[in-house]
Amino acid sequence: MIxxxxxxxxxxxxxxxGREVVSGLxxxxxxxxxxxxxxxxxxxxxxxxxxLTTALxxxxxxxxxxxxxxxxxPHQARALLGVxxxxxALDDSMxxxxxxxxxxxxxxxxxxxxxxxxxxxxxGAGLSEAGDRxxxxxxxxxxxxxxLARALMHTPRLLVLDEPTLGLDPQGRLDLWGRIxxxxxxxxxxxxxxxxxxxxxxxxxVGIIDKGRLLALDSPDALKRVHGGxxxxxxxxxxxxxxxxxxxxxxxxxxxxxxxxxx
Amino acid sequence: MxxxxxIPAALDLRVIAMxxxxxxxxxxxxxxxxxxxVSRTVLWLVILGFGLGATLREIEGYTxxxxxxxxxxxxxxxxxxxxxxxxxxxxxxxGLLRQVLVSPAPPLSVTLGKLTGGASIAVLQxxxxxxxxxxxxxxxxxxxxxxxxxxxxAMGFALTGVGVLIATRIKGLKGFGSLxxxxxxxxxxxxxxxxxxxxxxxxxxxxxxxxxxxxxxxQYGIYAIGGGWVVELPLWLEAIVRANPISYQLDLMxxxxxxxxxxxxxxxxxxxxxxxxxxxxxxxxxLLRLTQD
Numbered sequence: 027m028i029x030x031x032x033x034x035x036x037x038x039x040x041x042x043x044g045r046e047v048v049s050g051l052x053x054x055x056x057x058x059x060x061x062x063x064x065x066x067x068x069x070x071x072x073x074x075x076x077x078l079t080t081a082l083x084x085x086x087x088x089x090x091x092x093x094x095x096x097x098x099x100p101h102q103a104r105a106l107l108g109v110x111x112x113x114x115a116l117d118d119s120m121x122x123x124x125x126x127x128x129x130x131x132x133x134x135x136x137x138x139x140x141x142x143x144x145x146x147x148x149x150g151a152g153l154s155e156a157g158d159r160x161x162x163x164x165x166x167x168x169x170x171x172x173x174l175a176r177a178l179m180h181t182p183r184l185l186v187l188d189e190p191t192l193g194l195d196p197q198g199r200l201d202l203w204g205r206i207x208x209x210x211x212x213x214x215x216x217x218x219x220x221x222x223x224x225x226x227x228x229x230x231x232v233g234i235i236d237k238g239r240l241l242a243l244d245s246p247d248a249l250k251r252v253h254g255g256x257x258x259x260x261x262x263x264x265x266x267x268x269x270x271x272x273x274x275x276x277x278x279x280x281x282x283x284x285x286x287x288x289x
Numbered sequence: 290m291x292x293x294x295x296i297p298a299a300l301d302l303r304v305i306a307m308x309x310x311x312x313x314x315x316x317x318x319x320x321x322x323x324x325x326x327v328s329r330t331v332l333w334l335v336i337l338g339f340g341l342g343a344t345l346r347e348i349e350g351y352t353x354x355x356x357x358x359x360x361x362x363x364x365x366x367x368x369x370x371x372x373x374x375x376x377x378x379x380x381x382x383x384g385l386l387r388q389v390l391v392s393p394a395p396p397l398s399v400t401l402g403k404l405t406g407g408a409s410i411a412v413l414q415x416x417x418x419x420x421x422x423x424x425x426x427x428x429x430x431x432x433x434x435x436x437x438x439x440x441x442x443a444m445g446f447a448l449t450g451v452g453v454l455i456a457t458r459i460k461g462l463k464g465f466g467s468l469x470x471x472x473x474x475x476x477x478x479x480x481x482x483x484x485x486x487x488x489x490x491x492x493x494x495x496x497x498x499x500x501x502x503x504x505x506x507x508q509y510g511i512y513a514i515g516g517g518w519v520v521e522l523p524l525w526l527e528a529i530v531r532a533n534p535i536s537y538q539l540d541l542m543x544x545x546x547x548x549x550x551x552x553x554x555x556x557x558x559x560x561x562x563x564x565x566x567x568x569x570x571x572x573x574x575x576l577l578r579l580t581q582d
Contacts, residue, residue: 081391081580100580101393115388117380119315128385131307132392160318176388 031056032092032106032184032215038077039086040070040238047073048238051087055184058213061243062226064261065235066269071219072112074235075188078217079109092183105133108182112189112219114169118162122153122172125161126179133180143179151175167198174205185209187218191225223261232261236269299397308402309409311385312373316410322372326365326417333361334421348485349549354425359543360482361418362441363535367477369414370445371469373407374452378465381457381579390580400573404449404565411445412438427546436545443561444538448476450568457575479526480535486522486551534564 033055040048048070055061063071076082078089080100089096091103116125126147130140148157151171161169170190177185190206191199203225210216218229226232226246233243242249246261254263316322338354348356380386389399416438422429455468522530530536531552541557544550550557 079391081387083580101395104391105393107391109388109391111387113383115383115385117311117315117385119318120311124311124314128307128311129388129392131301131303132389132394134301134303134393137303 031090032059033078033217034090035078035087036089037087038074038084038089040073040077040082040084042073046238048077048084051235051238051240053078053233053240053243055215055217057183057215058210059231060210060216060229061218061231061233062229063217063219063233063235064221064223064226064265065219069235069269070238071235072188073238075186075217075219079107079186080104105180106183108177108180108185110170110173110177110185110187110190112192114166114173116161116169116173118160120161121158122148122151122161123157125172126176129176129179135180147175147179150178165198166193167195167201170194170198170202171205174202178209182214184215184217187216189219189221191220191222223265227261234265234268241268299395300401301395301398304394304398305402305405308389308399309406312376312403312406313409315376316373316413322369322410322414323417325368326414329364329368330361330418330421333364334358334418334425338425351547351549352425355427355547356485357483358418358422358425358427359437359539359546360477360480362415362437362542363444363480363482363539364473364477365417366411366415366441366445367448367473367535369411370407370448371452371473373403373410373449374456375465375469377403377453377456378459378461390576396577397573400453400569400576403453404446404569404572407449407452408442408445411448412441415441415445422546429546433545437542440538440542440545440557440561443565444535447534447564447568450565450572453572454568454575457579476533476535479529479533480539481530481551482539484522486527486530534560537561538564 031054033053035051035053038048038051039046051070051074053061063074065071073082077084080089080091080096080103083097089103092106094103094106096103120128123144126144127140130143135143144157145154148154151174153168153172153175156164156168161172164172174190187206191202194202206216206218207228216229218225220226230245231243232246232249234241234249242253242264244252247257249264250259250261251257253267254260255267334354334357338352338357342353347353376384377386419429419434419437451472452469455472456465459465459468521527537552537557537560540550540552541554541561544554544557
């Protein structure tokens with residue numbers, strides 16, 4: 027399975043300051059597979075993505091990306107991933123062209139191909155005319171499009187999206203969602219976290235995480251049938267059935283890769 | 290730490306150059322930093338230099354403004370380096386660093402890009418007081434300038450490395466401000482920037498010291514060029530100054546610009562090499578830990 031899967035996570039666990047944030051989580055994605063992870067705030071979604079993207083070292087378990095052990099070969103494994111963070115990971119003082127040039131250097135893309143790759147990326151993102159303007163004046167939607175273009179520039183085998191439509195207006199959300207849909211149609215494997223259950227409903231499989239555990243992972247229809255009580259049930263019904271309706275006022279989990287903590 | 294078995298070629302010049310360029314571009318587009326460098330220079334060199342200079346008259350034959358010129362350069366280097374590292378606190382929460390850390394780029398090259406960028410900005414900021422050198426009567430020579438720039442680069446590189454170590458271990462922007470002040474001020478005040486280890490401080494009303502007495506004092510390592518009294522730091526304070534790596538780099542720079550030094554120049558050269566290397570190792574370790582812990 028390790029050789030065939032694009033992503034294989036087995037028995038992942040992570041603690042922060044004695045608190046178990048993720049425990050015994052296993053997940054596999056094959057080529058073209060799309061999986062959405064949903065869960066209440068503080069459920070462990072971002073920590074899980076942190077471990078899956080090599081940004082955070084798991085305390086237990088293993089992650090293989092494209093057959094590579096992410097702990098032993100993190101750099102090769104990272105080259106297979108495209109990552110879109112929850113909040114923009116851009117330098118506002120740079121232009122999109124400079125941002126993409128930097129990305130090309132970080133991923134060691136062939137120098138001769140870089141100008142064409144950047145032109146394609148800017149064109150695909152609808153940012154050709156804004157390619158040499160400072161990012162600080164961009165709307166949230168423009169930043170998201172740029173980030174998506176950057177995440178795809180090195181042709182990753184797995185696209186990881188952490189709440190990609192967070193903070194976007196309806197038009198921006200529609201546009202981004204259309205782009206993600208096109209990528210899925212092209213056969214790219216996509217792993218996404220989201221709080222928008224209608225977005226998750228369109229994915230091949232939906233995983234529901236709570237209190238650091240993967241409670242269920244199946245197609246939306248199967249989840250509705252098994253946990254929602256009927257085929258007419260919505261994903262909301264499934265979500266509340268598995269995680270309850272009580273408010274979650276606990277502190278947010280520590281963002282992976284951003285804050286160093288002792289296990 | 291987990292053994293990483295597939296680190297690509299550690300030195301990727303393209304990555305270093307791109308990250309260096311990013312740092313310098315951000316600096317050039319931020320006029321507040323340049324303003325800070327100019328205002329610090331005016332405050333210390335012109336206002337304090339001439340103000341205190343009216344009373345002290347001279348230190349070791351140099352006016353107070355001349356004496357503290359290299360010290361003000363060091364102050365600007367300290368602020369610039371810490372500010373470069375300060376960017377990392379924001380960067381790792383909301384900026385580009387997360388993207389860099391999940392990329393396959395060689396970690397050493399990422400660190401070098403950051404530190405060379407910080408060092409270059411430090412040289413630019415540290416050079417601002419040099420624009421005031423003619424005003425305070427310090428003649429500049431090409432060899433002197435080259436040495437001063439090399440020393441400032443080494444100092445800026447090392448201090449950015451120390452700043453990275455701090456920036457990766459704290460959570461908030463406020464904490465970094467307090468910590469960096471806690472680093473900058475002791476390093477500055479305990480480097481001999483504003484007072485000599487020992488020597489003659491000339492005050493108004495003191496008679497000039499006769500040449501034969503100056504020659505005699507020189508045999509004891511006291512360089513009495515002007516008139517005034519002999520000052521010598523207490524042993525505990527001198528020990529701290531001698532333990533501060535910035536003291537040696539500053540002394541080297543003062544030698545290059547004024548032709549005056551109080552510490553062994555060889556030690557200054559060694560510090561200029563060893564301090565950046567040690568800081569690079571620390572910065573590299575702290576950046577790696579961001580993803581390994």
